[in-house]
Amino acid sequence: MSEVRDLPEALAEPVARVRVGWMSxxxxxxxxxxxxxxxxxxxxxxxxxxxxxAANKEAVFSLVTGIGAVVALIANPAVGLLSDRTxxxxxxxHPWTAAGAAVAAAGLLVLAFAPNVAVMVLGWCxxxxxxxxxxxxxxxxxxxxxxxxxxxxxxxxxxxAQMLGTVLGAVVVVVMLDxxxxxxxxxxxxxxxxxxxAAFVLRTPDAxxxxxxxxxxxxxxxxxxxWISPRRHPDFAWAxxxxxxxxxxxxxxxxxxxxxxxxxxxxxxxxTGLLIMMGLYGAALVVGALIAGHFSDKTGRRKPYVLAAxxxxxxxxxxxxxxxxxTAALAASPLLGVGFGAYMAVALAMLTQVLPTAQDRAKDxxxxxxxxxxxxxxxxxxxxxxxxxxxxxxxLFAASALSTVIAAVLVxxxxxxx
Numbered sequence: 208m209s210e211v212r213d214l215p216e217a218l219a220e221p222v223a224r225v226r227v228g229w230m231s232x233x234x235x236x237x238x239x240x241x242x243x244x245x246x247x248x249x250x251x252x253x254x255x256x257x258x259x260x261a262a263n264k265e266a267v268f269s270l271v272t273g274i275g276a277v278v279a280l281i282a283n284p285a286v287g288l289l290s291d292r293t294x295x296x297x298x299x300x301h302p303w304t305a306a307g308a309a310v311a312a313a314g315l316l317v318l319a320f321a322p323n324v325a326v327m328v329l330g331w332c333x334x335x336x337x338x339x340x341x342x343x344x345x346x347x348x349x350x351x352x353x354x355x356x357x358x359x360x361x362x363x364x365x366x367x368a369q370m371l372g373t374v375l376g377a378v379v380v381v382v383m384l385d386x387x388x389x390x391x392x393x394x395x396x397x398x399x400x401x402x403x404x405a406a407f408v409l410r411t412p413d414a415x416x417x418x419x420x421x422x423x424x425x426x427x428x429x430x431x432x433x434w435i436s437p438r439r440h441p442d443f444a445w446a447x448x449x450x451x452x453x454x455x456x457x458x459x460x461x462x463x464x465x466x467x468x469x470x471x472x473x474x475x476x477x478x479t480g481l482l483i484m485m486g487l488y489g490a491a492l493v494v495g496a497l498i499a500g501h502f503s504d505k506t507g508r509r510k511p512y513v514l515a516a517x518x519x520x521x522x523x524x525x526x527x528x529x530x531x532x533x534t535a536a537l538a539a540s541p542l543l544g545v546g547f548g549a550y551m552a553v554a555l556a557m558l559t560q561v562l563p564t565a566q567d568r569a570k571d572x573x574x575x576x577x578x579x580x581x582x583x584x585x586x587x588x589x590x591x592x593x594x595x596x597x598x599x600x601x602x603l604f605a606a607s608a609l610s611t612v613i614a615a616v617l618v619x620x621x622x623x624x625x
Contacts, residue, residue: 216414217299218565221354225361229352232407234364236304236345239403241372243311243338246380246396247318248272249373252331255389259324271328275335276584280577286340287347287573291566292421298413300351300569304344308404311337312397319393341404342576347569350559351414356504359512362555363500366548370489422566435563435574442561442623443571449617450554451578453517456610457547458586459603460524461488463594464536471531471600480533484540491541495548508625509557510618512549517615519546524608528601546611560624 256267286303293299314333321327345365353361376396383392437444464484468477499512523542526535562571593603 214565215417215420217351217416218420220565221352223354224357225353229411230361230364232411233345233348233361234368236341236403236407237365237368238372238375239399240338240341240345241369242376242379243315243334243372243396243400244376245373246376246392247315247331247334249377250380250384251318251389251392251396252327254384255318255321255327258389259321259327267324267327270324271331273584274328275331276580278332279335279339279580280584282336282339283343283576283580284570284573287343287569287571288567290344290347290569294416294418294421296415299416300344300347301408301411301413304341304404305408307337307340307342307344308400309337311341312401313337315393315397315400319390338400339576339580341400343569343573345407346555346572346576348411349555350562350568350572352412353559355556355560356507358556358559359500359503359509359552361500363496363548363552365555366496366551367493369551370492370548374485374489420566435571440561440563442621443563445617445620446558446561446624447575447578449513449614449621450558450575451582452610452614452617453520453547453550453554454579455582455586456520456524456607456614457543458582459590459607459610460520460527460543462583462586463590463600463603467527467531467600468536472533472536474533474536480536484536487537487540488544491544492548492551495545495550496552497548499549500552503553503556509553509560510621510624512553513557513618514615516546516550516553517611517618519543519549520611521608521615524604524611527604528608531600557618557621557624561621 252271253264253268256271257264260267286307290299290303293302295302311334314330314335314337317330317333318327321330349358349361349365379395379399380392383395435443465477465481468474468480468484472480474480495516499516503509503512519542523539523546526539526542529535558575559572562568564571589606590603593606594600598605
C-alpha cells in the first residue's frame with residue numbers, strides 16, 4: 208500500500224473526474240489529428256498522385272500510403288516509449304504532442320510543394336510519424352488523467368472526434384481545392400493540426416515524471432521493453448486481438464463500399480450513394496458511442512457492450528452477404544455505425560484497464576494503436592483475392608462478420624475487466 212501512496216502523480220491511477228473543458232480540448236485535438244490524417248488520404252494524395260503521374264496514379268498512391276503506414280506502425284509505440292522516459296518540466300506527454308504536431312505540419316508543407324514522387328513519400332512519412340506520435344500522446348492522456356468510471360464517456364467522444372475529423376477533412380480540402388489548389392489544402396490541414404495540438408498542450412495539465420521513477424533508458428532494456436509477453440499479460444494480449452479483429456471487420460465492411468455500390472448494387476450514382484451511406488454510418492456511430500459510453504460507465508462493465516457491438520456489426524455485414532441491393536445497404540450502414548461507435552466508446556476504457564504497468568502507459572497504448580493501423584494495411588491485401596477468387600462481395604462481407612465474431616470470442620478471455 209505504501210508503494211501506491213508514494214507513486215508520483217504521473218504514475219498514480221487518476222481518481223478526480225475530468226471536467227468538460229478538458230474533454231473539449233481533447234475532443235478538438237483529436238478532430239484536428241484525424242483531419243490531418245484523412246483529408247490527405249481521401250482527397251489530396253490521390254489528386255497529387257494523378258498530377259505527378261496520371262498513367263500510374265493508383266500505383267503512386269499505393270506506394271506513398273503503404274510506406275507511410277509502415278512509418279505509422281513504428282512511430283506510435285516508439286514515441287510512446289520515449290514519452291514514458293521523459294522528465295521535462297512541461298510533463299512527459301505534452302512535449303511530444305507539440306513535437307508530433309510540428310513534424311506533421313512540416314510534412315504537410317513538404318507535400319504542398321512536392322515536385323516528384325520521392326518528395327511526396329518523404330512528406331507523407333513525416334506526416335504519419337508526427338500524427339502517430341501525437342495520437343500516442345492523446346490516447347495516453349486518457350489513461351493518465353481520466354478515472355476508470357469516466358473512461359467510456361471520454362472514449363465515446365474520441366470515437367466521435369475521429370468520425371468528425373474524417374468528414375470535416377473531406378469538406379475542408381474540397382473547398383480549398385476549388386479556391387487555390389493543393390498547396391492551400393495542405394496548408395490548412397497543417398494549421399488545423401497545429402491549432403488543435405497547441406490548445407491542448409497549453410491549456411491542460413501534464414504531470415512531470417520525477418527522474419527517480421524514470422524507467423531504464425539503456426538500449427538493451429528499451430528494446431526488450433517493446434515486447435509485451437502474452438504469457439505474462441494475457442488480458443492485454445486478448446484485448447489487443449479483439450481490437451485488431453474489430454477494426455479488421457470494420458475495414459472489410461467500409462473500405463470498398465464505393466466499388467460495391469457500383470459493381471454489385473449497380474446504383475445509378477455511386478458517389479452520392481456512398482455519401483448517403485457514410486452519413487447514416489456517421490450519425491449512428493455518434494448515437495452508439497454516446498449511449499454505450501454512458502451506460503458502460505454507469506454500470507462499470509465493458510465486455511457486455513463489446514459483445515453487443517460485435518453482434519450488431521456482424522448482423523450488418525450478414526445483411527450484405529444475403530442481399531446486394533440498395534435497401535440492404537441503407538439498413539446495414541446505420542447498424543455498422545452504431546455497433547462500431549458503441550465498441551469504440553467502450554474499447555478505450557477496457558484497453559486502458561489492461562495495461563501492464565503505469566510506467567509504460569504510452570508505449571503500451573502505442574502497441575494497442577497498431578491494432579488500429581494494421582487492419583488498414585491487411586484489409587486491402589486480403590480483399591483483392593477475396594473479390595477475385597473467393598466469391599466476390601458476399602464473401603468479403605462474410606469475412607467482415609467473421610472478424611467481428613472472432614473479436615467477441617477473444618474478449619470473453621479477458622479476465623481482469625467485467
